């Protein structure tokens with residue numbers, strides 16, 4: 554057998570885990586360099602602040618190093634680390650719990666007594682966007698996501714952006730599946746309100 | 758079904774979780790109400806925009822990890 558045959562991911566993971574468990578310094582460095590960048594972007598998305606995201610990444614790696622013995626190899630290292638960094642970021646968010654959160658009510662649609670919406674709804678134009686407009690629109694959307702109250706932003710990020718399913722998000726946040734559904738729906742509605750000036754404008 | 762009730766079930770509708778009977782009432786209201794059709798369109802666009810917001814190559818490309826941070830993590834491990 555050709556010995557420079559390319560390792561598949563599972564084999565590469567298994568070798569790295571074995572080296573980590575054997576306590577090889579170079580293996581820890583490989584792990585941090587190979588996965589750290591991606592994990593840092595996840596932490597940044599959830600926390601918003603770069604310094605705290607870096608702290609969360611450090612927390613995440615330390616818990617990963619401590620949990621090496623319990624990594625069972627059934628999931629990929631990348632998946633395992635993703636879970637760990639999300640948890641580390643959520644822990645940071647919980648312990649930070651800054652000023653009382655802004656109420657989401659003002660961002661939800663208002664209704665008249667007969668069940669019709671208070672304000673008329675204008676249909677946004679379909680985007681027939683060029684690449685530069687696209688990058689600009691994405692930046693605007695990220696800014697608006699940032700404005701969502703934290704409770705709701707976290708659920709939106711985990712469901713719509715990190716693409717975890719409802720049950721997983723419920724476990725991560727230690728809340729019920731029903732609460733995840735309610736928060737997701739409100740977060741999407743609030744984001745729609747925040748995006749109205751961005752996407753509605755093109756219409757007029 | 759009122760506009761308010763329809764909007765309350767939008768996420769379930771989009772994710773295909775509405776029971777069949779409710780779905781029929783929902784779609785009947787949609788067929789008759791331009792406001793709710795516009796809201797549904799904007800709501801879907803919002804979800805897509807959120808899903809795509811981080812695909813921007815300038816933010817999504819495997820963010821590099823600052824060298825000092827790599828070193829800090831490796832030091833923290835040794836002193837742990």
Ligand SMILES: [Zn+2]
Nearest residue numbers: 760790792793
């Ligand atoms: Zn309606």
